[in-house]
Amino acid sequence: ETGVTQTPRHLVMGMTNKKSLKCEQHLGHNAMYWYKQSAKKPLELMFVYNFKEQTENNSVPSRFSPECPNSSHLFLHLHTLQPEDSALYLCASSQDRRGTVIQYFGAGTRLSVL
Amino acid sequence: QKEVEQDPGPLSVPEGAIVSLNCTYSNSAFQYFMWYRQYSRKGPELLMYTYSSGNKEDGRFTAQVDKSSKYISLFIRDSQPSDSATYLCAMSAPMEGYQKVTFGIGTKLQVIP
Numbered sequence: 001e002t003g004v005t006q007t008p009r010h011l012v013m014g015m016t017n018k019k020s021l022k023c024e025q026h027l028g029h030n031a032m033y034w035y036k037q038s039a040k041k042p043l044e045l046m047f048v049y050n051f052k053e054q055t056e057n058n059s060v061p062s063r064f065s066p067e068c069p070n071s072s073h074l075f076l077h078l079h080t081l082q083p084e085d086s087a088l089y090l091c092a093s094s095q096d097r098r099g100t101v102i103q104y105f106g107a108g109t110r111l112s113v114l
Numbered sequence: 115q116k117e118v119e120q121d122p123g124p125l126s127v128p129e130g131a132i133v134s135l136n137c138t139y140s141n142s143a144f145q146y147f148m149w150y151r152q153y154s155r156k157g158p159e160l161l162m163y164t165y166s167s168g169n170k171e172d173g174r175f176t177a178q179v180d181k182s183s184k185y186i187s188l189f190i191r192d193s194q195p196s197d198s199a200t201y202l203c204a205m206s207a208p209m210e211g212y213q214k215v216t217f218g219i220g221t222k223l224q225v226i227p
Contacts, residue, residue, distance in 0.1 A: 004157070039120065043202070043217040072157075085132030090157050101146045101206040101213040 003027040006091050006106035013081065014114050021076040021109045023091030030095065032074040034066060049074060052084040071103060081113045117141050120218030124186055129227050133190040137203035137218045140184065144205040146213065147179050149188045152200045152220065161201075162188070193225045 003026045013019050034046040048056035048057065049068040063085075065077040074091055086112050092103040120137045127133055135149075146165055150158035162177040164170045170177045176189040186205075190197055200220040206213040 006157075040219065042118070042120075042219045045215075093155075101148070101215055102160055102163060103215065105150075105156070105159065107157045110155075 002092060004093055004104050004106035006089075007108050007110060009107065010110045010112075012112045012114065013078070015083075017079060017081075018077070018079040019049075019109075020078065023074040023076075023090075023106055025072055025074075025091075025093040025104070027093055027104060029093040029104075030071050031067060031093060032071070033092040033094075034074065034076050035090040035092065037090055037108070042088070047076075078111075083113050086113045087109055090095055115140055117216050118179075118203065118205060118218045121221055122219050124222040124224055126140075126224045126226060127186050127193055129193060129195060129225055131193050131225075133197070133223060133225075134191075135188040135201050135203075135221050135223070137186050137205075138184055139205055141205070141207055141216075142181075142184070143207035144216075145208065146185050146206040147177070148204040148215075149175075149177055150202040150204060150217075152202060154199075158202055163189075195225050195227050198224045 005024045031050045033048050036044045036046055045058050046060045047066040063080050067075040080096045088108045090108045091106045094103045118137055148163040149161045151161050152158040162172055164177050164179050167179050167181045172214045174191045178187040200222045202220040203218040204215050206215045
């Protein structure tokens with residue numbers, strides 16, 4: 001148990017569905033991240049929140065919409081996804097963006113888009 | 115050229131062997147160097163991290179950084195079947211007040227009993 005919990009662990013959705021991924025960290029960290037992990041590709045950083053403020057958005061399509069209501073919770077809202085969006089979505093947290101480079105990851109949500 | 119290059123493997127070794135995992139990089143600004151281990155159906159977990167050049171040892175694991183060659187390594191001594199996992203190298207560089215982390219593609223390791 002890393003202190004970062006992601007739900008659901010698996011998700012299958014059609015291209016017209018709307019769903020949300022949830023991440024919760026119990027480490028007292030102030031920075032949270034969403035990554036996409038696809039086969040044969042390195043981890044791709046999608047969004048970064050530091051003290052609840054979004055500080056980075058790496059040209060992610062608008063069909064992915066993040067939400068960070070507080071420093072412990074992070075959501076990724078999904079709508080009208082494409083089959084190429086099927087991947088493992090990982091949430092991570094760190095003390096904050098400046099203080100440390102060490103990120104703690106959740107187990108991920110395996111997403112399949114049909 | 116990719117910022118971080120890592121051979122995806124797979125790498126198969128017999129139990130007890132010494133394993134050498136490597137990454138090369140092109141960005142001279144990288145300061146922190148990390149190794150993560152990722153088991154199947156799990157998220158990455160930090161194994162070791164080092165700052166700048168040198169060696170760091172933790173039990174059966176040794177991390178080595180050679181900034182002059184832009185080359186980092188992870189050695190695993192007396193490898194065990196439980197070491198079977200994907201190993202990701204990661205490096206960070208300062209960017210406008212924060213550290214941006216770049217990951218390698220990961221090397222899949224299988225230790226055969």
